[in-house]
Amino acid sequence: MRTFLARRRPGGPEAPVGGASRWRLGLLWLMIISAITVTGVSAVAITELQRKAERAGELQDLLNDMKVAAWQQSTLTSQAVMAHALTPAAERRRDEIDEAVDAIGNEFEDRDPGSAQARAVQAAYIVYDTAVDEEFDLFAENDIAGAQRIQAERSDPAFQALTAELERADRHYQEAADRAGTRAQVGTALILAAAALIMVVLVGQSHRVRSRAFRRATFQASHDALTGLPNRVMLHERIAAAADPAGEQIGAALLLIDLDRFKEVNDTLGHHYGDQLLIQVARRMQGVLRRDEMVARLGGDEFAILLPGVTESKDVASVADRLHDALDQPFPLDGINLTVGGSIGAALCPEHGNTADELLQRADIAMYAAKTNRTGYMLFNASQDSSDPRKLTLASELRRGIEQGELVLHYQPKVDAQTSEVLGAEALVRWQHPEHGMIPPDEFIPLAEHTGLITPLTRFVLDAAIQQCRSWRLGGHEIPVAVNVSTHRLLDLAFPAEVANLLARWELPARLLTLEITESAIMADPDRALEVVQQLHALGVSLSIDDFGTGYSSMAYLKNLPVDELKIDRSFVSSMTTNERDAVIVRSTVELGRNLGLHVIAEGVEDIATWNELDAVGCHAIQGYYVSRPVTPGQLEEWLNRQPTTAPGSAVGAGGERLQ
Ligand code: C2E
Ligand code: CA
Ligand code: CA
Numbered sequence: 001m002r003t004f005l006a007r008r009r010p011g012g013p014e015a016p017v018g019g020a021s022r023w024r025l026g027l028l029w030l031m032i033i034s035a036i037t038v039t040g041v042s043a044v045a046i047t048e049l050q051r052k053a054e055r056a057g058e059l060q061d062l063l064n065d066m067k068v069a070a071w072q073q074s075t076l077t078s079q080a081v082m083a084h085a086l087t088p089a090a091e092r093r094r095d096e097i098d099e100a101v102d103a104i105g106n107e108f109e110d111r112d113p114g115s116a117q118a119r120a121v122q123a124a125y126i127v128y129d130t131a132v133d134e135e136f137d138l139f140a141e142n143d144i145a146g147a148q149r150i151q152a153e154r155s156d157p158a159f160q161a162l163t164a165e166l167e168r169a170d171r172h173y174q175e176a177a178d179r180a181g182t183r184a185q186v187g188t189a190l191i192l193a194a195a196a197l198i199m200v201v202l203v204g205q206s207h208r209v210r211s212r213a214f215r216r217a218t219f220q221a222s223h224d225a226l227t228g229l230p231n232r233v234m235l236h237e238r239i240a241a242a243a244d245p246a247g248e249q250i251g252a253a254l255l256l257i258d259l260d261r262f263k264e265v266n267d268t269l270g271h272h273y274g275d276q277l278l279i280q281v282a283r284r285m286q287g288v289l290r291r292d293e294m295v296a297r298l299g300g301d302e303f304a305i306l307l308p309g310v311t312e313s314k315d316v317a318s319v320a321d322r323l324h325d326a327l328d329q330p331f332p333l334d335g336i337n338l339t340v341g342g343s344i345g346a347a348l349c350p351e352h353g354n355t356a357d358e359l360l361q362r363a364d365i366a367m368y369a370a371k372t373n374r375t376g377y378m379l380f381n382a383s384q385d386s387s388d389p390r391k392l393t394l395a396s397e398l399r400r401g402i403e404q405g406e407l408v409l410h411y412q413p414k415v416d417a418q419t420s421e422v423l424g425a426e427a428l429v430r431w432q433h434p435e436h437g438m439i440p441p442d443e444f445i446p447l448a449e450h451t452g453l454i455t456p457l458t459r460f461v462l463d464a465a466i467q468q469c470r471s472w473r474l475g476g477h478e479i480p481v482a483v484n485v486s487t488h489r490l491l492d493l494a495f496p497a498e499v500a501n502l503l504a505r506w507e508l509p510a511r512l513l514t515l516e517i518t519e520s521a522i523m524a525d526p527d528r529a530l531e532v533v534q535q536l537h538a539l540g541v542s543l544s545i546d547d548f549g550t551g552y553s554s555m556a557y558l559k560n561l562p563v564d565e566l567k568i569d570r571s572f573v574s575s576m577t578t579n580e581r582d583a584v585i586v587r588s589t590v591e592l593g594r595n596l597g598l599h600v601i602a603e604g605v606e607d608i609a610t611w612n613e614l615d616a617v618g619c620h621a622i623q624g625y626y627v628s629r630p631v632t633p634g635q636l637e638e639w640l641n642r643q644p645t646t647a648p649g650s651a652v653g654a655g656g657e658r659l660q
Helices: 022-039 043-055 059-086 088-111 116-140 144-179 183-222 232-243 262-269 271-288 313-328 356-372 390-403 441-451 454-474 495-505 519-524 526-539 580-595 608-616 633-642
Strands: 252-259 294-299 302-308 331-333 336-338 342-349 377-379 407-416 422-433 437-439 481-484 513-518 542-548 565-568 599-602
Touching: 088 116, 088 183, 116 144, 116 183, 144 183, 144 232, 183 232, 232 252, 232 294, 232 302, 232 342, 232 356, 252 313, 252 356, 262 271, 271 294, 271 302, 271 313, 271 331, 271 336, 302 313, 313 342, 313 377, 342 356, 356 377, 356 441, 390 422, 390 441, 390 454, 407 454, 407 633, 422 441, 422 454, 441 454, 454 481, 454 495, 454 513, 454 633, 495 513, 495 526, 513 519, 513 526, 519 526, 519 542, 526 542, 565 580, 580 599, 580 608
Parallel strands: 342 377, 422 481, 481 513, 513 542, 542 565, 565 599
Antiparallel strands: 252 302, 252 342, 294 302, 331 336, 407 422, 422 437
16 A cells, blocks of 8 residues: 555554545545635635536546545544543544555655655654654643643644645645646646645644644543643642742742541532542632632642742741631531631742652641641641651551551550559550661651541551450450541541440450540541540440540540540640649649549659659559550569559559559
């Protein structure tokens, strides 16, 4: 088969060639005429062409082959381009287009062998086709910026050049027809003039369809389907542009926003409401920003805002203020008013980083801090966090750590304040990191909370603690084990069933498990927490309110919670012998707890004076370094076997005479 295009893709099928039906020809001419008008060839020229065509009797027949090919090309081009931009499996279609273009090109070669026009058109077409190929290849590799660059710098100019070349060929053959002596020469010249015009139209149409499909696909690849906001891909590009030292921008601020109560809306009201809420949130945030500022959705309820040229912390804080104002207003959804609120973290370029990854990581750290400290907004604190680059990669390593068994539990005993009898042991998780050694929970629990890793983490801790308790029990020590429950888990309605399953699996009586929950977790959503706590209570599990006194709990809620124990926070306990105000808080908490019929325990007991005072004011139990530091299960078991002589991790080598 002759080829007009020098370059062929391997494996392409032959172009289907069928007989031309009348309606196809009619349509083809319609399409050509309307498209020619669009491409700027005057109607006069068309009429003139038709008049001459009628003079050449066999023109209609001679045009047939070419029209069939042209028709195929036009329809295939549309389909192929649409298909190609969206699915990479359209390579075959593109071969078919090449075949069709070849068919037209071969007409030039056949009827005007070795012509300069045919060669010029061929050369221009190859340049154009190569550029388009490259553009789509980059697009398929998700290099949208690269594809756009090729389009602007190569495909579009090559398209203009090709069109100009075809128009030149058309003029050339029309002039040749005017000069021609014989009827046959007139016919040939007119056919070639028409062929050139058809190609102008087809190439123009193909180019427009390609560009439109490309624009649409580019939009889809760089925007979020639900809200229509730019997505992570586009955000990365824009950050790169803002941070580019060679570019015009001088720095930028990046804000990350995480909605505070989105998950509840989604879980309780359903995805429809969740989606509507996200759309409204997106619009509201856009309303706060200037035209050159961008809000992107990163997925779920996480948004990012890029403020090009903003490098002052006070300017970022004022945008964060405006965002809070916007997000704190209720969102009306089908007659329900929802309030969500959000936590915002920010990082500055170049102060905190120069790449999209660095800035996102740092804004993310600031956002955790804003969320966990309930401050609403935080700017990345370079002095705290950049000195500790571990934090930046910990999140990704934590997932692997959980899976590969790098988490271990240490246990800290709780003892009776009067008799020193062991009343239980609290499980405290540690991460034995292969490179960084033992990492304390304060460094990774907030991270786990934020990334959702808290679910597998809590499951691991519960499973290990229940097994440990069972093993102590089989060894003759019936000591209840206490496990810390994070906010996320406490608000998950599926959590009680998870606990029940683990207890059943290890055949441990529920009374041997205590769950420590915090006031702040309860107050994050009191109604939901109450529901979960009631179900846990129904299982027979004990509940302890941890860090009591640090939260802003309302007695109205607490009195309805079926809890068994109050644990006075160590910040009051450790200074109660030196600070009268703390002593007052501790005394009143003990009294409050006793009056409510609760067991009261004090944590953070570091010396005998504190222990004595707690005992004197009626505190039931104590926990702290003075009795024992958190120790491995083996150390605790050894200590239990030696009981009641020495404490396993006590700095003073024993609990003193109190443990006698
Ligand atoms: P927490 O629940 O208040 O745990 C008590 C913390 O106080 C422990 O720190 C313990 O080692 C420390 N501590 C005990 N006695 C003393 C003392 O006498 N003086 C002082 N200064 N500190 C004492 P740790 O193990 O670093 O845990 C810190 C926090 O991490 C825990 O506070 C808890 O909120 C969280 N955490 C630990 N394990 C888990 C877990 O498995 N799940 C969850 N969700 N959180 C956990
Ligand atoms: Ca605790
Ligand atoms: Ca505590």
